[in-house]
Amino acid sequence: MNSPSTENHIKALQQQDYALQVTDNVTTLLAYWDKNLVCKYANSAYVAWFGKTKEEMIGKITLKQLLGPDFEKSAPFVDGVLNGEIQRFEYPIKSKSGIIIEGLANYFPDLDNLEVKGFVVQVTDVTELKEAQRKEKQLAILAEKGKEMEAISSVFSHDLREPLLTIRNYIKQIHEEYGHHLDETSTRYVNAIFNAVDRMDLLTQGLLNYSILCQATQKNMLDCSQLVNEVLEQLETAIFETKTKVIVEDLPIIDGYEQNLKTLFSHLISNAIKYRKSNTPLEIKISAIPFESGWKFEVKDNGIGIDSENKEKIFKMFQRLHNRSEYDGIGVGLGYCKKIVELHDGVIWVESVLGESSNFCFTIPTT
Numbered sequence: 001m002n003s004p005s006t007e008n009h010i011k012a013l014q015q016q017d018y019a020l021q022v023t024d025n026v027t028t029l030l031a032y033w034d035k036n037l038v039c040k041y042a043n044s045a046y047v048a049w050f051g052k053t054k055e056e057m058i059g060k061i062t063l064k065q066l067l068g069p070d071f072e073k074s075a076p077f078v079d080g081v082l083n084g085e086i087q088r089f090e091y092p093i094k095s096k097s098g099i100i101i102e103g104l105a106n107y108f109p110d111l112d113n114l115e116v117k118g119f120v121v122q123v124t125d126v127t128e129l130k131e132a133q134r135k136e137k138q139l140a141i142l143a144e145k146g147k148e149m150e151a152i153s154s155v156f157s158h159d160l161r162e163p164l165l166t167i168r169n170y171i172k173q174i175h176e177e178y179g180h181h182l183d184e185t186s187t188r189y190v191n192a193i194f195n196a197v198d199r200m201d202l203l204t205q206g207l208l209n210y211s212i213l214c215q216a217t218q219k220n221m222l223d224c225s226q227l228v229n230e231v232l233e234q235l236e237t238a239i240f241e242t243k244t245k246v247i248v249e250d251l252p253i254i255d256g257y258e259q260n261l262k263t264l265f266s267h268l269i270s271n272a273i274k275y276r277k278s279n280t281p282l283e284i285k286i287s288a289i290p291f292e293s294g295w296k297f298e299v300k301d302n303g304i305g306i307d308s309e310n311k312e313k314i315f316k317m318f319q320r321l322h323n324r325s326e327y328d329g330i331g332v333g334l335g336y337c338k339k340i341v342e343l344h345d346g347v348i349w350v351e352s353v354l355g356e357s358s359n360f361c362f363t364i365p366t367t
Helices: 004-024 044-049 063-082 127-181 184-213 224-234 236-241 258-274 333-343
Strands: 029-034 039-042 087-094 100-112 115-125 220-223 245-248 253-256 283-291 294-301 348-353 357-365
Touching: 029 044, 063 087, 063 100, 063 115, 100 127, 127 184, 220 224, 220 258, 224 236, 224 245, 224 258, 236 258, 253 258, 258 283, 258 294, 258 333, 258 357, 333 348, 333 357
Parallel strands: 245 283
Antiparallel strands: 029 039, 029 115, 087 100, 100 115, 220 253, 283 294, 294 357, 348 357
16 A cells, blocks of 8 residues: 555656656647756657657757757847746747748746746747737728728818809809800800719719718618618609519618618619619519528519629719710719728629620628
């Protein structure tokens, strides 16, 4: 029968053996170096990283020999830990096989009555974390630049409208006071100025509205069926006058920007009404189906359709496919739609057959 002291010794050895098993199976690089910088312990991850075996390292190799020329980079931290101070630093380290990682190193002094007997080295691979931090910083910079551009667009659009309105008012005054003295050519010039000012005002207002879209703040849970019905009420006159039939299937409840989504559906429905066929009653069908990690919405019509080569172009700001004499507008509606969908982390596209139909599809993720 073992004595209590023997049993305690056995338990201590068992605990030590268990601790060594644990440290030997972690991915973190762990090693122990004595005050003469001779290796006394290295786990499997550590020896594998440097292309060694435990037999080659433990008790046989110094830190200077292991690191070679790279030891100079670690020397200040080695001096610090041998003076009894914990060292923590980041640096790129290269494996024997040529892999380079961003390493977070910790040197812990092993103290015995304030005397440093050696130190523990722990190196953790933080490459993915550093990359994530870099991307987060880049995204923050891009977001800040985006806000600056939105502010510039807003100021530009707002300030440009004032002189335009001044020009319009003066031209209107000239026309009212001196219009009866103008010949046909002068009258044509005045009308041309009116039209140009009006168009410029529409363009600047379009740019201003676009910048406002970018300033969405608070999302809310929205019943899309109710939201679309509210949009249809606003478009009631246009729908009635064009005898358009609108079919709305059951739509989901989503987390979104209410006013922006109303603008999105309003533009897509108005777009279908504008580009309807003259000899066929217009029918618009609005539906949604589960799609990947969210919903896919569809606004389908039986209008004039879109040529395949223009399916990307139509979502760019101020892009027009038709002459102003055929269809009015300044080409911003679908640009608005694209921006709104992107604000919801979704994508928008169109499936169309020229002369037959258009199906505008967009996704809204729920996660």
